[in-house]
Every structure is written in structure tokens, then in C-alpha cells.
Amino acid sequence: MSIQELYALLPLEILGIGSMVMLLAGAFFPSVGKKALNFSGAAITLSAGLVATFYSPAVPEAGHMIGFSGFSLFFTALSCFAAFITLLISAGYSERRPLGEEEYPSLVLFAAFGMAFLSSSTSLLGIFVGLESMTLALYILIASNKADPLSGEAGVKYLVVGAVSTAFFAFGLSLVYFDTGTLSVTAAMQAMTHTGKMSPVGLVGWAMLLVGIGFKVSLAPFHLWAPDVYEGGPAPVIAFLSTGSKAAVFAAFLRLTLASSSGWGSLVPVLWTVAVLTMAYGNIAALTQDNVKRLLAYSSIAQMGYVLVALIAAPGSGGTSAVFYLLAFVAMDLAAFGVIASFSGKDGDIGGIDGLRGLGYVYPFRSAALALAFFSLAGLPPTAGFIAKFGVFYAAVKSGYVYLAVIGIATAIISVYYYLKVVVYLYMRPADSSKVVPLAMTAIPRPDPAGHFALAVLMAAIIALGILPGGMLDLIAGFMARPLI
Amino acid sequence: MQYALTCMVFLPVAFAVPVLFIRDDALVRWVALVATAAELLLGTMLFFTFAQAGHSGKWLLVEDHAWIAQLGIRYSLGMDGISLLLVVLSALLFVMSVIVSWRSVKERVPLFHFMLLLMETGVLGVFLSTDLFLFYLFWEVMLIPMFFIIGIWGHGRRVYSAVKFFIYTVTGSLLMLLGIIGLYIVHGRQTGIYTFALDALAATNVEPSTGLWLFAAFLVGFAVKVPVFPLHAWLPDAHTDAPTAGSVILAGIMLKTGTYGLLRIGFPLLPYAALSFLPVIFMVGLVGVFYASWVAFAQSDMKRLVAYSSISHLALVVIGIAAWNELSLAGSVLQMVNHGITTGALFIMVGMLDERAHTREMAAFGGLWAKAPAMSAFFLLFILSSLGLPGLNNFAGEFLIFVGLFREHPVIAAAAFAGVVWTLAYLLRLAQKVLFGPVTDTGALAGEFPDLTAREYAVVVPLAVLVIAIGLYPSMLLRPLDAPIQGLIVIVKVASAGTGGLAP
Numbered sequence: 001m002s003i004q005e006l007y008a009l010l011p012l013e014i015l016g017i018g019s020m021v022m023l024l025a026g027a028f029f030p031s032v033g034k035k036a037l038n039f040s041g042a043a044i045t046l047s048a049g050l051v052a053t054f055y056s057p058a059v060p061e062a063g064h065m066i067g068f069s070g071f072s073l074f075f076t077a078l079s080c081f082a083a084f085i086t087l088l089i090s091a092g093y094s095e096r097r098p099l100g101e102e103e104y105p106s107l108v109l110f111a112a113f114g115m116a117f118l119s120s121s122t123s124l125l126g127i128f129v130g131l132e133s134m135t136l137a138l139y140i141l142i143a144s145n146k147a148d149p150l151s152g153e154a155g156v157k158y159l160v161v162g163a164v165s166t167a168f169f170a171f172g173l174s175l176v177y178f179d180t181g182t183l184s185v186t187a188a189m190q191a192m193t194h195t196g197k198m199s200p201v202g203l204v205g206w207a208m209l210l211v212g213i214g215f216k217v218s219l220a221p222f223h224l225w226a227p228d229v230y231e232g233g234p235a236p237v238i239a240f241l242s243t244g245s246k247a248a249v250f251a252a253f254l255r256l257t258l259a260s261s262s263g264w265g266s267l268v269p270v271l272w273t274v275a276v277l278t279m280a281y282g283n284i285a286a287l288t289q290d291n292v293k294r295l296l297a298y299s300s301i302a303q304m305g306y307v308l309v310a311l312i313a314a315p316g317s318g319g320t321s322a323v324f325y326l327l328a329f330v331a332m333d334l335a336a337f338g339v340i341a342s343f344s345g346k347d348g349d350i351g352g353i354d355g356l357r358g359l360g361y362v363y364p365f366r367s368a369a370l371a372l373a374f375f376s377l378a379g380l381p382p383t384a385g386f387i388a389k390f391g392v393f394y395a396a397v398k399s400g401y402v403y404l405a406v407i408g409i410a411t412a413i414i415s416v417y418y419y420l421k422v423v424v425y426l427y428m429r430p431a432d433s434s435k436v437v438p439l440a441m442t443a444i445p446r447p448d449p450a451g452h453f454a455l456a457v458l459m460a461a462i463i464a465l466g467i468l469p470g471g472m473l474d475l476i477a478g479f480m481a482r483p484l485i
Numbered sequence: 486m487q488y489a490l491t492c493m494v495f496l497p498v499a500f501a502v503p504v505l506f507i508r509d510d511a512l513v514r515w516v517a518l519v520a521t522a523a524e525l526l527l528g529t530m531l532f533f534t535f536a537q538a539g540h541s542g543k544w545l546l547v548e549d550h551a552w553i554a555q556l557g558i559r560y561s562l563g564m565d566g567i568s569l570l571l572v573v574l575s576a577l578l579f580v581m582s583v584i585v586s587w588r589s590v591k592e593r594v595p596l597f598h599f600m601l602l603l604m605e606t607g608v609l610g611v612f613l614s615t616d617l618f619l620f621y622l623f624w625e626v627m628l629i630p631m632f633f634i635i636g637i638w639g640h641g642r643r644v645y646s647a648v649k650f651f652i653y654t655v656t657g658s659l660l661m662l663l664g665i666i667g668l669y670i671v672h673g674r675q676t677g678i679y680t681f682a683l684d685a686l687a688a689t690n691v692e693p694s695t696g697l698w699l700f701a702a703f704l705v706g707f708a709v710k711v712p713v714f715p716l717h718a719w720l721p722d723a724h725t726d727a728p729t730a731g732s733v734i735l736a737g738i739m740l741k742t743g744t745y746g747l748l749r750i751g752f753p754l755l756p757y758a759a760l761s762f763l764p765v766i767f768m769v770g771l772v773g774v775f776y777a778s779w780v781a782f783a784q785s786d787m788k789r790l791v792a793y794s795s796i797s798h799l800a801l802v803v804i805g806i807a808a809w810n811e812l813s814l815a816g817s818v819l820q821m822v823n824h825g826i827t828t829g830a831l832f833i834m835v836g837m838l839d840e841r842a843h844t845r846e847m848a849a850f851g852g853l854w855a856k857a858p859a860m861s862a863f864f865l866l867f868i869l870s871s872l873g874l875p876g877l878n879n880f881a882g883e884f885l886i887f888v889g890l891f892r893e894h895p896v897i898a899a900a901a902f903a904g905v906v907w908t909l910a911y912l913l914r915l916a917q918k919v920l921f922g923p924v925t926d927t928g929a930l931a932g933e934f935p936d937l938t939a940r941e942y943a944v945v946v947p948l949a950v951l952v953i954a955i956g957l958y959p960s961m962l963l964r965p966l967d968a969p970i971q972g973l974i975v976i977v978k979v980a981s982a983g984t985g986g987l988a989p
Contacts, residue, residue, distance in 0.1 A: 320555075361593070375629065380625055380628075380629065380655075381621070381622045381625045381626060382622060382626060386622075386625070390662070390666075393662070393663065393666055394556070394666050394669070394670070397663075397666050397667060397670055398670050402667075405663060405666070406663065409659050409660065409662070409663050412659060413652075413655060413656045413659050416651070416652060416655050417648070417652060420632075420648055420651060420652075424636065424644055424647075424648065427633065427636065427637055428636040428637055428643070428644045428647070429644070468552075468553075469553055470551075470552060470553040470554055470555060473553065473555040473556070474554065474555055477555055
């Protein structure tokens with residue numbers, strides 16, 4: 001490995017080594033507080049993200065494993081951003097709820113490393129390694145609240161489902177390798193699809209890969225784990241799981257898709273059906289949820305359906321839309337979970353939607369952030385979510401999937417209802433004055449500066465991407481137009 | 486002058502943000518009043534600069550900047566005579582809304598005025614955008630504050646009404662978004678230039694079968710907002726439960742965004758498809774005129790009655806637009822302004838009665854004239870204006886619509902005229918039940934009932950002056966409409982020339 005390759009790998013090195021350093025730091029300096037640990041972790045992710053954004057690697061690829069195209073660096077930076085915000089949110093949260101000591105930031109860094117690895121990998125093997133390092137860290141993170149049985153239950157559920165999906169994924173990869181004889185993503189996908197028709201082995205391989213991916217990003221009908229895991233896991237971890245891990249898996253999915261040629265089209269009927277099921281099921285099931293975290297679980301299922309719509313249109317022009325949607329989703333879902341984490345007190349995460357009653361007037365900043373995140377998730381302007389949805393439907397119609405766009409719009413209309421429901425509780429249902437002390441008020445923790453800073457960043461991002469998305473769209477379209485390597 | 490339109494659109498929101506952080510309620514009200522009054526001043530200045538000069542060009546003022554280059558989206562605003570009138574109307578009604586909320590909105594005052602000012606930006610943006618994407622953005626931006634205004638400061642089943650309002654309009658607008666995307670792509674494929682500019686899109690040669698679907702999408706989006714029967718179900722609830730300022734803006738301005746959309750976007754962009762839809766539009770328009778009048782007659786709640794009267798009045802405006810000739814279009818635009826003034830005023834009057842008597846049931850009133858003669862006189866004036874008494878504003882608009890309509894579609898004109906007669910029935914019933922008769926001991930007027938205060942005079946006098954002035958001298962408003970209406974008619978004629986023309 002040349003020195004140039006080592007330099008090019010700098011963001012990954014910062015994350016990986018940072019993770020180890022954090023782990024050791026806890027052992028050598030046991031008196032360091034949780035807050036300081038989380039902040040150091042945040043600083044490490046921030047530096048990794050900044051490096052990924054601004055440096056220019058001299059080599060296009062390292063070890064036939066990791067690519068440094070604009071696409072890879074974008075998703076590396078996005079993973080770092082998600083981890084950064086997660087750690088900032090965790091700083092206050094971990095003072096109230098036991099999230100583990102130094103291993104917590106260390107594992108978040110390691111998961112971010114896995115995400116960056118997964119989305120940058122140009123080899124089938126690398127994709128598997130990235131996926132596993134990310135998921136392993138998440139298994140532990142979800143169960144990291146040892147005092148809470150729900151957290152443990154969520155961890156076990158995710159572990160079982162994750163193990164099954166990993167098995168599918170690994171088997172799919174090996175079938176693809178068997179079919180093509182190469183581990184390079186580009187070469188393998190080309191070999192499978194260039195004749196315009198996939199071989200039976202290749203199709204079975206892709207089907208296995210789709211099952212694995214479907215579990216990881218919770219596409220229907222592989223979504224069943226999501227509501228329980230979202231409900232049980234600690235809010236900051238779920239924020240990270242819901243945004244970073246899904247964005248990274250989708251990045252790999254996009255890479256596989258865009259490396260293929262015409263033969264990939266034989267997957268479209270399956271993906272079409274999965275997208276419709278996901279959008280419809282996610283949005284309809286969310287209608288009846290009374291628990292905010294479960295509601296967000298179904299919402300994020302549905303949101304992934306929209307990304308899938310853009311991905312189906314990716315061979316046309318949907319690639320940019322899919323990447324922009326993922327970016328917007330990361331910002332708005334982190335904001336939603338960030339507020340949930342900030343509202344969650346000692347006794348557990350805020351659960352019933354009833355707990356949000358009238359909070360809009362007691363905690364205006366956090367409530368405004370939550371409302372903004374929900375308006376954005378619902379796809380209303382002037383937020384990032386609107387530009388993202390617009391891009392998805394535009395890409396779908398442009399590539400000829402008009403029915404898919406119509407179904408997408410119809411499900412988006414359904415979704416408005418449950419997103420509004422949360423806003424209604426925040427602002428239009430005052431706390432019950434018949435109770436002497438409203439329960440919610442006493443349990444809501446005081447604001448913490450780091451969490452508020454994170455929310456302010458996210459709100460700014462949601463609005464900026466909604467009003468002036470031009471620069472970001474240019475950037476994304478720019479690197480999508482080049483080979484993703 | 487270069488940035489006059491941007492200033493108009495964003496001035497309210499520039500005030501809205503600081504308003505949110507002011508702790509003193511009285512100061513908030515004054516700041517909001519200054520902001521809306523400045524807006525009205527700007528609007529009036531533009532009106533006097535342009536209205537009388539007889540400009541021949543299509544646009545009086547334009548602004549155009551690159552925005553989202555990747556998708557060919559531009560930030561382009563343009564003002565012609567039509568948008569000029571609607572902008573001034575909006576600016577006026579927002580001032581009135583701040584004044585009528587002076588006493589009636591007591592809770593969460595900063596948030597209320599924040600929403601009001603944010604909505605003003607949205608509404609003005611809708612009337613001034615000449616880029617379809619920008620239009621859609623403002624279209625949705627004006628919804629969200631209205632949702633909060635009904636849901637937080639409303640009465641009765643306010644949350645139900647707010648959510649119903651929002652779901653209905655969002656459904657319509659998302660379908661419209663699909664139409665916008667479709668037209669954008671059809672145009673892009675044809676010319677290779679992807680753009681949302683209205684003028685460019687109007688030149689698209691849309692295949693008839695596609696055009697029908699696209700127009701249907703636009704039609705639903707606008708019809709929900711107007712609202713055209715049978716998509717009107719949200720309106721009575723939203724109006725009844727909204728605070729007075731909310732009702733004034735909803736009826737006075739928001740409903741016009743629907744008819745404005747048909748006029749500016751629906752018909753010019755897809756004239757051939759619009760032609761095929763004419764029977765449907767006329768039919769729902771006629772049904773709307775009759776049905777809404779009939780239901781209005783059955784109401785006992787004054788606010789609901791005025792709400793239903795809006796549906797019936799707006800149905801006539803839609804019929805006038807569908808007739809698509811110089812007279813009926815001028816009449817429709819004039820009628821949009823008139824309806825804004827008159828119905829806004831009626832909601833304000835009902836709000837004043839409600840504030841004093843804490844009921845809006847007609848049965849509780851009677852003999853108001855004896856108790857509060859000034860208030861009653863203004864109420865009667867606005868009722869007479871609403872039913873189209875010659876010499877008052879509505880007469881001029883309705884007359885033009887009927888003359889234009891009669892020329893092309895005499896049967897429809899006759900039917901619509903019969904419908905308007907019904908208007909007399911419920912409005913005279915309103916006047917008779919509330920204003921005349923004896924004061925009952927058990928009714929709302931039994932105790933002390935103060936007449937108009939100075940603040941209330943400040944609201945109703947300008948509106949009354951406008952009612953009479955427009956009634957006597959409508960050409961004041963019609964003159965700026967000449968050029969843009971000619972332009973619209975030419976666009977539609979040229980575009981549909983190859984297909985037999987719009988007029989049969």
C-alpha cells in the first residue's frame with residue numbers, strides 16, 4: 001500500500017483509529033466524564049468529515065477495495081455528519097440514561113467507520129466487510145442501555161434479523177462471484193448485465209442481495225423488525241441507525257445499480273412492487289400509531305420507499321434524486337429523533353404522543369425543530385423534504401414510471417395526516433389543566449447546549465436545502481455524472 | 486424599482502421573524518400593523534403608478550434571477566394588472582385582519598402575528614410568481630400558517646377543521662404538483678429546455694390525451710381551493726371555526742388563489758384540454774351556485790351562512806372564467822376583488838357581533854338596528870353589496886360576467902342568473918332576522934350592546950367606501966385589467982387555433 005493510498009484513506013483512518021483511542025482513553029483516564037467522551041468523539045467525526053469534504057486524494061482507489069470518487073467521499077462525509085450529530089445529541093441524553101461509558105462513543109465511531117467503508121467500497125468483499133462492521137457496532141449500541149429491558153429486547157431483535165439478513169447478503173454475494181468470477185463491483189455488475197439478460201444464478205444472487213438490503217433499510221416486506229427496535233432502542237442510537245446506516249446501505253445499493261447495464265432492468269418489476277408496498281404499508285400503518293418512536297419507525301419505512309422509487313429511476317436521472325433524498329432524510333430524521341432524545345427524561349424515552357401535549361409553548365425551540373422536521377418529512381415546502389420528494393417524483397415521471405409517481409403522491413397525501421397529528425399535539429392540544437401538575441412537564445429534561453446546537457444545525461440544513469438546494473444539487477449531479485468506482 | 490416585487494413579497498416575513506421574539510403583546514400588534522400598513526402603502530403606490538398609465542405591455546414589473554439551475558427553476562416574479570389588483574386587495578385585508586384581532590386574539594399574540602405575516606408573504610408570492618415551481622412553493626407556504634391559525638386560535642372543533650382544511654388542500658396541491666411535473670417534462674422533451682417559466686410552458690404543444698390528465702390535475706388543485714362543488718366540504722368547517730382574521734383571509738384572499746390559478750395557469754397552459762373540460766366546469770359551477778345558495782338558506786349560524794355564500798359567489802366567478810371572453814374575464818377578476826371586500830367585511834361584522842354577544846345564531850338576534858344603528862347600517866350595506874344591488878361593487882362584477890357569458894352561452898347565463906336570485910333569499914333573511922324586528926328579552930341583545938368603537942370604524946369605513954366607490958366607478962379597477970386580459974385571450978386563442986378554438 002503506497003503512501004498516497006494511506007493519505008487517501010485518511011477519513012477512514014481517523015474514524016477507525018479514533019474509535020480505538022476512545023476505547024483506550026476510557027481505560028487510561030477513568031475519571032473523564034461521559035460528556036467529555038461524547039464531545040471528543042464528536043470532534044473526531046467532525047475532523048474526519050471535514051477531511052473527506054475538503055481533501056483531494058491522489059489515487060482513485062486503494063487496494064481494489066475503497067474508492068475515492070465524489071460519490072464515496074460524499075457518503076463518507078454524510079456518515080461522519082450523522083455520527084457527529086448523534087454524539088452531540090447523546091451528550092445530554094447519556095447524563096440521564098445509562099448508555100455505557102467510553103465504549104459508547106467508541107462504538108459510534110466504529111459504526112461510522114463501517115458506514116463510510118460500506119458506501120466507499122468498490123469490491124463486493126469490501127461491501128460485506130463494511131456492512132458487518134457497521135451492523136456489529138449497532139447490535140451493541142441498540143442494547144447499550146443495560147438498565148432498560150426494552151433496549152435489550154430491541155438489541156436481540158435487531159441481532160436475529162440482522163444475522164439472517166447478513167446470511168442472505170453473503171450468499172447473494174457469493175452467487176454473484178460464482179456467476180462472474182470477479183469481486184470488483186463494476187466488473188461483476190457489468191458481466192452480469194451486459195447481455196441485457198441476467199443468468200439464473202445471477203438473478204438468484206441479486207434476489208438474495210435484495211433480501212439482505214431490504215432488511216437493512218427496512219423495505220416492506222422485510223420491515224417487521226423496525227417498529228420494535230425503534231421503540232426499544234435509545235433515541236440517539238435509533239437516530240443513527242435510521243439515518244446513517246440506511247444512507248450507507250442505500251449508497252452501496254446505488255453503486256451496484258449504477259454499475260449495471262441494461263440487464264438490471266429485469267429487477268425493475270420486483271423493485272417496483274417493493275417500492276409500492278413500502279410506501280403504502282409504511283404510511284398506512286403509521287396512521288394508527290400513538291407512540292412517537294413507532295410512528296417514526298413506520299415513517300422511515302415509507303421514506304425508504306421514496307428513495308427506492310428514485311433508485312428505480314436511477315439509470316435515467318434518478319441517481320441525483322436518490323442521493324439528495326438520502327441527504328434530506330438524514331437531516332430531518334436526525335432532527336426528529338434529536339428532539340425525542342432531548343425530550344426523554346430519566347424514566348425512559350418519550351413514548352405516547354400524548355406526552356407531547358402543549359409542549360410547543362413550554363419548549364418552543366425544540367418543538368419548532370420537531371414541527372419543522374415533521375413538515376419536512378411530510379414533504380411540504382420550504383423544506384429539504386419538499387425538494388427531495390419533488391426530485392423523486394420528477395425522476396420517476398421522467399423515466400416513464402408515471403404510475404409509481406401517482407402511487408407515491410397518493411401515499412404522500414396519506415402521510416400528511418400522521419405528520420400533522422404530532423404537530424397538533426405540540427401546538428393545538430394544551431396540557432390537561434385538570435391534572436395538578438401535568439405529567440409531561442415534570443419529566444421533560446432541561447435543554448442542553450450541545451443538543452440544541454445539533455438541532456440548530458439540522459434546522460438550518462433543512463431550511464437551506466429547501467430554499468437554496470441549487471449548490472447541493474449541482475454537487476451531487478456533478479459526481480453522479482462521473483463513474484462511481 | 487428593480488426589486489420592488491421582492492420587497493413586496495418578503496417585507497412581511499422580514500417583520501415576522503422579529504415579531505416572534507417580542508415579549509410585549511401591544512408592541513407586537515403595532516409592529517404587525519406597521520408591517521401590513523407599509524405593505525398596503527407599497528401596493529397602493531404601485532396601483533397609482535401603473536393603473537392609470539394605460540401600459541400596453543404584458544407585465545408592469547418583472548424580476549428574474551437564476552435559482553435552482555440544475556432543474557431550470559428560476560426565481561421570477563411578474564406583476565400585471567390582475568396581480569396588481571389582487572395584491573392590493575390582499576395588502577388591504579391583512580391590515581384589516583391585524584386590526585380586527587386587536588382585542589379578539591389574546592393568547593399567544595406573537596405567534597399569531599408571525600403566522601399572519603408569514604401567510605401574507607405566501608399569498609403575495611402566489612399572486613406574483615411567474616415560475617410554476619416558485620408558484621407551487623408559495624402555494625404551500627400560505628397553507629401552513631392558516632392551519633395553525635385555525636387550529637390554535639379557532640373556536641369549536643378547531644383542530645378537526647384545521648386538519649380537514651389542510652388535508653383537503655394538500656391533496657389538491659399534491660395532485661397539482663404531479664401535473665406541474667408532467668407538463669415540465671413534456672415541455673422539456675419537446676424543446677430540450679427544462680423550465681418552469683409560465684410563458685414558455687404555455688407554448689408547449691401537449692398531446693390531447695396527456696393534456697386532459699394534466700389539466701385534470703391542475704383543475705383539482707385549484708378547485709379544492711376555490712372551492713368548487715363537490716370539493717367544498719372543508720370550507721364551512723374551516724370558516725366557522727377560524728378566528729375572524731382567519732375567515733377574512735380565507736374568504737377574502739385564499740379562495741381567490743384558486744380562481745387566479747385557473748385564470749393564470751390552468752387555462753393558458755392547457756387551453757385545448759380546458760376546452761374539453763368546459764362542460765364539466767360549467768356544470769359544477771352551476772350546481773355550486775344553486776346548491777350553496779340553498780344550503781346557505783338553511784343555516785342558522787351567521788358565519789356558516791356567509792361561508793356558503795362564498796361558495797356560491799365563487800362558483801359564478803369560475804363560470805365567468807370558463808366563458809373566457811374579455812367581458813366575463815374582466816367581470817370575474819373584478820368579482821374576485823369585490824368578493825374579497827364584501828365577504829371580508831361580512832365576516833368582520835359577524836365577528837363583531839360574536840365578540841359582543843358570544844353567539845352567532847341568527848335566532849338570538851333581532852332588532853339590532855335599535856341597539857346599534859351604526860353597526861347595523863354598515864351590516865346592511867355589506868349585505869346589499871353581497872346580493873348585487875346596483876350602484877354597489879358586486880353589481881358591476883356580476884353584470885360583466887353575465888353580459889360576457891350571455892354572448893357565448895345564453896342558456897348557461899340564464900341558469901346562473903336564476904341561481905343568483907337565490908342569493909337574495911338567504912341574504913335578505915339574514916338582514917331581516919338580525920337587523921329588524923323586536924329585541925327579545927332572552928336574546929343576545931337583551932343587555933348592554935355597544936355600537937362600533939373607533940377601532941372598528943377604522944375597519945369598516947374604508948371597506949364601505951370601497952364598496953360604494955367600486956360600485957359607482959368600476960372602470961378604476963377595470964382599466965389595468967385590459968392589457969393582461971387581452972394577453973390571456975390571445976395566448977389561449979393562438980394555442981387552441983389549430984384545434985378549433987376555445988369558443989364554440
